[in-house]
Amino acid sequence: MKRSTSTKGQRSALPPYPKRGGTGLLDAARHAWNGLIHTVVHQRNMRLHVVAATLVGLVGSGIYLGLAEKVTLLFCVVLVFFAEILNSALEQLVDLVIQQFDEKARVAKDAAAAGVAVLAAGTVVIFAALLVHNWDTIAQSGPQIVRQVLLGVPLTACVAGLMMERRKPSWVDALCFGGGLGLLGALALRTTSYVFSTLNLGLLIVALAAARERRRLWNAGTAGR
Numbered sequence: 001m002k003r004s005t006s007t008k009g010q011r012s013a014l015p016p017y018p019k020r021g022g023t024g025l026l027d028a029a030r031h032a033w034n035g036l037i038h039t040v041v042h043q044r045n046m047r048l049h050v051v052a053a054t055l056v057g058l059v060g061s062g063i064y065l066g067l068a069e070k071v072t073l074l075f076c077v078v079l080v081f082f083a084e085i086l087n088s089a090l091e092q093l094v095d096l097v098i099q100q101f102d103e104k105a106r107v108a109k110d111a112a113a114a115g116v117a118v119l120a121a122g123t124v125v126i127f128a129a130l131l132v133h134n135w136d137t138i139a140q141s142g143p144q145i146v147r148q149v150l151l152g153v154p155l156t157a158c159v160a161g162l163m164m165e166r167r168k169p170s171w172v173d174a175l176c177f178g179g180g181l182g183l184l185g186a187l188a189l190r191t192t193s194y195v196f197s198t199l200n201l202g203l204l205i206v207a208l209a210a211a212r213e214r215r216r217l218w219n220a221g222t223a224g225r
Helices: 025-042 044-062 067-097 103-133 135-139 142-163 170-188 194-220
Strands: none
Touching: 025 044, 025 067, 025 194, 044 067, 044 103, 044 142, 044 170, 044 194, 067 103, 067 194, 103 135, 142 170, 142 194, 170 194
8 A cells, every 4th residue: 555645755644553442550551461461472482481480480389488589589580571571572663663674673683682581591590599598498398399390390381381382272271271270279278478379370361361362363364473
């Protein structure tokens, strides 16, 4: 479709940006939620972060940790999520402005991705340091660790299954979500931190929302990458 141009050679007038559903607090929360789910659906690294956060939640809800350790782990998870979402937004902005290959655009994207990688690597180092620092507690938590592994591995598989890119029947998503809820309920019976248990519940809900959005894209004929 051709854009209309003025006789004075000015830049073509662009169509007005479509209005959003609203600007209230609930509308703002809905837009932010949509941005989160969009990132999970379209960014593979974000899906990996969700799986890693689930594992962190399993550790935090299965091992007795101090308040400082819990806050540190939660902060690391939130910070990595924030960085990946910001990286996704920057990529979309660069693609919107630059319609052809440009070396500066590549550098901008690579630098943003490097920022996420540095945060993720730092989180792994912090996580390892916390485990070493609390090794005496971990060594005395054999039964709890076994329980977290037996129930946590299937839970993580449910979260990953919901976010899987491959097209699948709706009953598979229902099975993954229902199974995840059941496993979370079993884990919550002997949790050491309801904060981390709630974190895992939130991640399961995010994975379900991502599965629903991906199914909507499939039905519309435009699957996310």
